[in-house]
Amino acid sequence: MTAEPVSIAEGVVPRTFAVLEVLAQSSEPMRLSAVALRLGLQKSTAHRILAALIGLGFAQQSPETGCYSATLKLWELGANVITEHPIKRAASGFLQELQRATGETVSLVIRADDDVLYLDKMISPRPIRFTTRIGSRVPAPLTAGGKAILAHASDASAVLERTAVALGDRRRLDVAALTAELEQVRERGYAMAGYQPGVVGFAAPIMTRGPEAAAAISVSAPAERVDEAGRREIIEHLLSTCASMAERVGRL
Amino acid sequence: MTAEPVSIAEGVVPRTFAVLEVLAQSSEPMRLSAVALRLGLQKSTAHRILAALIGLGFAQQSPETGCYSATLKLWELGANVITEHPIKRAASGFLQELQRATGETVSLVIRADDDVLYLDKMISPRPIRFTTRIGSRVPAPLTAGGKAILAHASDASAVLERTAVALGDRRRLDVAALTAELEQVRERGYAMAGYQPGVVGFAAPIMTRGPEAAAAISVSAPAERVDEAGRREIIEHLLSTCASMAERVGRL
DNA sequence: TGCCTTCGTTCCACCTAGCGGAACGCCGTT
DNA sequence: AACGGCGTTCCGCTAGGTGGAACGAAGGCA
Structure with a gap:
């Protein structure tokens, strides 16, 4: 301190x-x-x-x-400015529904510079490992939500470079591997969290009209709680939620 | 505007x-x-x-x-200052649990001057009538949560007087009736919302050590959705939640 | 088309109000 | 008693905030 x-x-x-x-x-x-x-x-x-x-x-x-x-x-x-935020407004219903469907912790993030900003979060009633505070920032390449957004960002490589030097030696960022991973994310439609041990996470972008992602929704859970079937179920719920929400946001 | x-x-x-x-x-x-x-x-x-x-x-x-x-x-x-708030921190688990138990919208309010301030809220997945924004203020005597807090406040009568003149003719405040109501609230342990047509609401104070109420939790729902049995169930859940949380906060 | 309003922005001379060093009174500890 | 660190107050200096005026651009109306 x-x-x-x-x-x-x-x-x-x-x-x-x-x-x-x-x-x-x-x-x-x-x-x-x-x-x-x-x-x-x-x-x-x-x-x-x-x-x-x-x-x-x-x-x-x-x-x-x-x-x-x-x-x-x-x-x-500050609460005034967030309640006016169109994405946050549109998302809350979807987040709640997704949280109920999966039973796990769901988050809504947007991109802020080279970070992701946690706009909202509904935590699982079951025990959880980590919890990121609403309103906090995390370097985008370190999170599933950030990767989901970066996969559709035109300046993704620049973000990776800057983040790599910003993190420095404390946590070496493998830019080449991440670049390849972003390609995968773009193809299959969702990203996976990998850097927190014992935690699995999936995130998908909210694709409104235009090539960029407006935001991302992520679902995370302790690793031992989700088997292969659970993973598929979560991803399915996640993707359909994001698709519905993108349609909803696009209609604004 | x-x-x-x-x-x-x-x-x-x-x-x-x-x-x-x-x-x-x-x-x-x-x-x-x-x-x-x-x-x-x-x-x-x-x-x-x-x-x-x-x-x-x-x-x-x-x-x-x-x-x-x-x-x-x-x-x-602003998110930093709210996450440090001890009551908000302690409450979120209880709120979520109460929301699941009742299925209705639950709110956490604290007193701020002569108003109540909505610290947190978990809205019902079922259709709802009104929604007060998190971070917004409402004159305390107008809400169930405010009455639950005022019932244990030493300057309750002064708050009633000030609110009466502040609201003026737009909504006449019956100070005498409210004073009597606060007495009831103190005896039975919970307050009822009455001024929003078609909405029923119940609130109970979080009594930590000391005679004053630190905060209040309220549950609100459309009137036609709760019958007499539902009312009793909600109140029972509400009171036990507030008691548990008071013990939790008291141990800080 | 041309006049005219209203917008956002820039400039400038006046002087208020922010600045920091120093001094004060107040507890704690040594 | 002497000491160090605290929060607070005072004061002269001047940096910087102030508001009026002026400018160019962008519509609106006749």
């Missing part, structure tokens, strides 16, 4: 958003000096910004500890 | 957040002049602020129409 001071553009506005971001991402209330240190700000500057955020209702200060934290107002604001 | 200019505090920061709020709440991309008019800003000021928001990644401008809209970055930020 210790992080080096991050260089932030000057001016109140960028700094204010940086402070808000730090508060929002912190799992626990932060001290003033921690905020200042984290962003390389003067204590007085951080104090002024925090006071402004409190005045606007985006932050609060604990009376006893004096620590600062983000309020739910930021979430309220 | 037409609204009068809203008075906004001076200074970049409040104005920037006001612009962001306007963009986020707008269902469609906005013109520069619409933003400026809405907030009573000079066009140049609005333009400068919008440019800053674009630079920070919180807004985008459509290349063809020139219209401005909020990006998902705001939602990503």
Whole structure:
């Protein structure tokens, strides 16, 4: 959790958003000096910004500890923009239906730069291995959903290259193998997750009119819970769901 | 959708957040002049602020129409603060279980000032009448969840008074009747929704240690779908769920 | 076709308001 | 008692926000 001071553009506005971001991402209330240190700000500057955020209702200060934290107002604001999102709106019914049909965890992702962004998720009532948080990002080539989208993206190879250098040595990305895999994905219509041990996952793109994929839906489950028949069943449900939803989105 | 200019505090920061709020709440991309008019800003000021928001990644401008809209970055930020929320975290499993048990729409609300704030919701796969958006606010006395919380709030009467004047003549609030109702709610342990025609709803508070209610869970359904036996079943599930969750939250 | 409105954008001089260093009062620990 | 770190406040300097004006482009109406 210790992080080096991050260089932030000057001016109140960028700094204010940086402070808000730090508060929002912190799992626990932060001290003033921690905020200042984290962003390389003067204590007085951080104090002024925090006071402004409190005045606007985006932050609060604990009376006893004096620590600062983000309020739910930021979430309220953000909830507005997601509810207006056409894909998210259209998907929720399909996701719920797919979750019921398969009994496993289903996710809706869209592409955001070189990442996939988890727009929605309905978790399985049965025990699960991993859970990615809604609103979080993961490099696209690392997920089934990302591969489903990249398989229909014109700049897929550039994404693979950039991601490879971004991940560096921590996790070597086999660009050649992934390029071949994307070709497979494009042919058979779905992608498979492979990098999380003990977890199987399948994803298919939402193909609206146009060659690009607007989003992807994925289904994931613990490996030992799905046999060969289960895999086929999941894939069948997944593909029909994505086809229905693509038709639905295309009609907007 | 037409609204009068809203008075906004001076200074970049409040104005920037006001612009962001306007963009986020707008269902469609906005013109520069619409933003400026809405907030009573000079066009140049609005333009400068919008440019800053674009630079920070919180807004985008459509290349063809020139219209401005909020990006998902705001939602990503907000998603961080909600996932850290202890009640929301603890509730999701219980909500899902309750939704399966009853088959109806379940919601999680907390109190925010004189409103209730919808933290989470799992909608019924069966047809439903109304749907309140996650992240939206409703005056507490108007909802079953709000009444469940107010029944255990020390300033309940003040909330009733303020809400009565806030709603004004549009919907007269019977403060005396509601006060009596809150007494009933406290005794029997759950509240009923009454103001939406054709919808029945039940809510119970999450009582952690301390006399106040931390949150409430509600179950709502179309009136014709639940008979007397169904009501009793829903209430039974609801109360046991809230009791389990209160114990869970209390152990944090 | 041509006038005219309205749009988004850019420019600029004024001066407000953000800036950071320093100092203050307040607890904890040593 | 002396100390270090905390949150907070003060203040002079000036960077940067401000709003009026002007500009070019894109429609709308006659």
